Amino acid sequence: MEDSFHKVTIVNQDGSIKTLKVPVVQELVRHGIHNIPKMFLRPPSESIETAAANLAEDFPCISMVKLRNNMEERENERKKLVDGLKEWGMVLVSDHGIPTNLLCSVKEVIKGFFELSLEEKKKCVGTYVSVDNMGYGRNYVKLDDTPMDWIDRLTMKVSPKESTIGLNVWPQNPPNFREIIETYAGEGKKLSDEILQALAEALSLQKDGFTQHFDTKTREINVRINYYPPCPNPKSTMGISAHTDATVLTVLMEFGASGGLQVMHKHKKVWMNVPWATGELLVSAGDVLEIMSNGRIESPWHRAVTQAEFERYSLALFFNPSLAKEVEPIVGDDLSKCVYKKVVLGEYLENVYKVSPTPSKVAIKFAMV
Numbered sequence: 001m002e003d004s005f006h007k008v009t010i011v012n013q014d015g016s017i018k019t020l021k022v023p024v025v026q027e028l029v030r031h032g033i034h035n036i037p038k039m040f041l042r043p044p045s046e047s048i049e050t051a052a053a054n055l056a057e058d059f060p061c062i063s064m065v066k067l068r069n070n071m072e073e074r075e076n077e078r079k080k081l082v083d084g085l086k087e088w089g090m091v092l093v094s095d096h097g098i099p100t101n102l103l104c105s106v107k108e109v110i111k112g113f114f115e116l117s118l119e120e121k122k123k124c125v126g127t128y129v130s131v132d133n134m135g136y137g138r139n140y141v142k143l144d145d146t147p148m149d150w151i152d153r154l155t156m157k158v159s160p161k162e163s164t165i166g167l168n169v170w171p172q173n174p175p176n177f178r179e180i181i182e183t184y185a186g187e188g189k190k191l192s193d194e195i196l197q198a199l200a201e202a203l204s205l206q207k208d209g210f211t212q213h214f215d216t217k218t219r220e221i222n223v224r225i226n227y228y229p230p231c232p233n234p235k236s237t238m239g240i241s242a243h244t245d246a247t248v249l250t251v252l253m254e255f256g257a258s259g260g261l262q263v264m265h266k267h268k269k270v271w272m273n274v275p276w277a278t279g280e281l282l283v284s285a286g287d288v289l290e291i292m293s294n295g296r297i298e299s300p301w302h303r304a305v306t307q308a309e310f311e312r313y314s315l316a317l318f319f320n321p322s323l324a325k326e327v328e329p330i331v332g333d334d335l336s337k338c339v340y341k342k343v344v345l346g347e348y349l350e351n352v353y354k355v356s357p358t359p360s361k362v363a364i365k366f367a368m369v
Contacts, residue, residue, distance in 0.1 A: 004028070004118060006137040009129045022138055026152050027118055029229040039148050041236050046147075059275050060084025061092040064191070067198055074198075081195070082202035082297075087266055089300025090284035092276065093195075098187045103279075105180045107255050110313055112174040113154070114227050125154070126168040135169040140241075140356050150237040150306045152227045158185040159221040160322075181315075185221055188251045188317040195283055196249060203296060209330050210248065210292060218322035226314045228260060231306035239304035239312075244361055246352040247286030251317040254282075257310035264301040271303075287348070288320060291340045291367050294329035301361055321345060340367045 004027035008020045023037055060080055067077040084091040113121065127135035134155045141148065156170055157163040158181070164170065170178045193211050200209035228239045239260060254261070254276060261274045261282070276282065287299045304314070321327065323346035329338045343366065351366045 004031075006127075008133075008138055008141045020141060022141060022148060024118060024152060025150050025231075026114065026227065026229050029231075034232055036150075036231070036233050036237060040150055041233075042147050042238060046238075059092065059272075060088060061094055061280065063095045064093060064097055064194070065095040067194070078198050078202040081198055085199065085285055085297045088263060089266065089298055090263060090274070090282055090302070092274075093191070093281045093283055094277075094279070096191055096281055098184070098191070098281075100279075102180075102184055102187065103253070105176075106184050106253070106315065107313070109174045109177045109180045110225055110227075110315065111256075113171050113177060114152070114313075116173060120173065121171075124172040125170065128164075128167045128169050134164070134167065136171070140353075146357060147238070147241075149240050150228065150231050151239055151304075152229075154223075154225040156181070156223045157221070158182055158223055159219055160217060181223060184315075185223060185317055189221060189319065191281070192249045192251055192283070192317070192319045199297070203293065205330060210289070213248075213292075213321045213325060213327065214319075215322055218324075220318070220320040220323060222318040222320075224316045224318065226304070226316070228304065228306060228312040228314075230309055230311055232308065234306040234308050237306050239306045241357045242301055242303040242359070243357060244299040244301060244363065245284060245286040245316075245318065246288065246349050246363065247318045247320050248288045248292065249319045250284040250286055251319070252282040252284065252314055254312065254314040257307060257312040260304045260307060260312045260314075262303050262305060266298065266300075286318075286320075287352070287364050287367075288327055288345065290364060291327055291343065292330055294331050294337070295339045299361075299364065323349065338369055341369050343367045 004024050005021040006024055008022050009017055060083065062077050062081050062084070066073045068074070081091060121136055125136045127133065127137040133139040134157060136154050138153065139155065154171070196210040197207050201207055226240065231237050258276045259273060261276065262271045263274055265272050274282065284302070285297045285299050289297055290299045325345050326342050327345055328342035329340050331337055348366060352363045355362050
């Protein structure tokens with residue numbers, strides 16, 4: 001197991017570079033580990049307790065068929081959308097229209113990659129060290145004693161097209177990996193834009209109030225694939241630490257197992273399990289939408305927990321305007337009501353990577369008036 005690690009390069013505040021070795025959790029599980037390395041363990045004060053509430057009845061789920069239907073059904077579904085995002089920051093989406101065979105192909109190529117040996121993985125994809133650390137490996141690794149997440153991940157950029165030219169961050173095996181993921185991202189983009197248009201109308205904004213900020217060629221579409229292997233000690237580890245997404249909108253799919261995603265309820269201030277049915281997608285508001293909506297929609301504090309007997313996969317599509325774009329609240333001419341200020345998206349993201357991970361919702365303060 002001596003080569004079973006990711007090399008993580010960290011740029012210190014003084015500009016110096018340090019390389020750390022972080023165990024590959026999938027390899028730890030493959031070798032039958034029973035004692036989890038200390039770097040992954042959470043202190044007793046952070047032991048994982050899941051919410052006892054059953055969310056099947058009150059967690060919001062919208063139907064894209066109804067959202068596209070006659071005026072009455074469309075208005076009802078828009079209300080469910082905006083109410084759900086205001087309360088939870090995320091909604092489940094059914095009847096989304098993305099072909100079942102495409103979803104099956106997405107699952108096949110992701111599982112195909114993670115079923116490769118570690119040597120084969122590293123041979124077919126690299127890691128490009130940047131603020132978002134694209135490729136196969138890890139991110140948000142700190143030099144302090146912050147516990148690491150029980151996760152392996154792949155991160156790629158679909159748009160702008162030229163972003164990954166010359167970078168070996170797309171797996172070459174399975175051979176159709178990039179084609180399938182890019183096709184799915186295209187479908188996710190259509191879904192994201194349609195939901196943003198419906199949300200704008202529900203907030204009494206122009207239909208293109210949000211989508212007008214997305215240029216076809218320069219818009220950002222990032223892909224993050226998360227693999228959570230079974231964990232011998234799920235109550236003392238975390239799949240992904242609590243965070244918000246630095247996006248306008250995130251579209252998430254999961255497979256392999258359910259029950260891993262938790263969200264902090266806005267009013268009850270307790271962690272709740274998201275009751276995710278097979279075939280549904282989850283749409284989550286990001287920090288950038290919170291800024292653009294002037295806080296009417298807040299990005300949810302959420303996390304992923306580990307499970308003792310099951311592996312779980314998720315694929316997140318992150319949608320943003322160009323990094324050079326200035327984003328600001330859409331409030332008409334009355335700027336005195338702005339809770340947030342105008343920020344350059346790229347600068348906001350740099351701040352997010354600098355302060356993450358944090359125990360509370362800190363990053364958004366960068367954009368507050």
